[in-house]
Amino acid sequence: MSNAINDLSFLIGKWQTSGNVLTTADSPAITINGTDSYAWVSGGQFILHTVDVLMGDNQVELVEVIGYDKESNKFIMYAFDSEGQHNTMFATSDAPNELSITDENMRSFLNAKNDGKTMTALWERSDDSINWLPWMDMHFTKIS
Numbered sequence: 001m002s003n004a005i006n007d008l009s010f011l012i013g014k015w016q017t018s019g020n021v022l023t024t025a026d027s028p029a030i031t032i033n034g035t036d037s038y039a040w041v042s043g044g045q046f047i048l049h050t051v052d053v054l055m056g057d058n059q060v061e062l063v064e065v066i067g068y069d070k071e072s073n074k075f076i077m078y079a080f081d082s083e084g085q086h087n088t089m090f091a092t093s094d095a096p097n098e099l100s101i102t103d104e105n106m107r108s109f110l111n112a113k114n115d116g117k118t119m120t121a122l123w124e125r126s127d128d129s130i131n132w133l134p135w136m137d138m139h140f141t142k143i144s
Contacts, residue, residue: 010097011047011099012038014035016142017140018138020137047067076088076090089102
């Protein structure tokens with residue numbers, strides 16, 4: 001396995017996912033419940049992340065491949081969802097069990113706690129990549 005991708009080993013497993021899309025001036029809060037799973041693939045060179053959640057009454061499924069880009073010294077995350085949308089994000093892990101994720105319009109700080117049995121993530125959104133507003137408050141409990 002690549003040394004850099006090993007920094008994300010704390011993600012590996014199945015997680016019970018819960019949280020909220022936060023209230024804005026335009027919309028009420030939306031409850032999120034489901035699962036996130038992370039597994040090693042391609043000889044441990046990549047991580048396959050699958051998401052299966054209910055966001056309010058809407059079923060959302062997502063597949064993401066996480067790898068390491070040596071040129072940028074960042075993790076690269078290619079995501080594809082059940083609506084046919086796709087996105088590329090970049091991430092860094094500057095401390096054990098932590099992951100900072102960014103793209104032009106969203107960012108998140110994910111932190112594993114309790115010996116890797118729980119994680120939290122606060123997602124923020126921006127229209128201009130300068131002014132950031134809270135978007136989603138997420139909690140994860142490892143179930144396997």
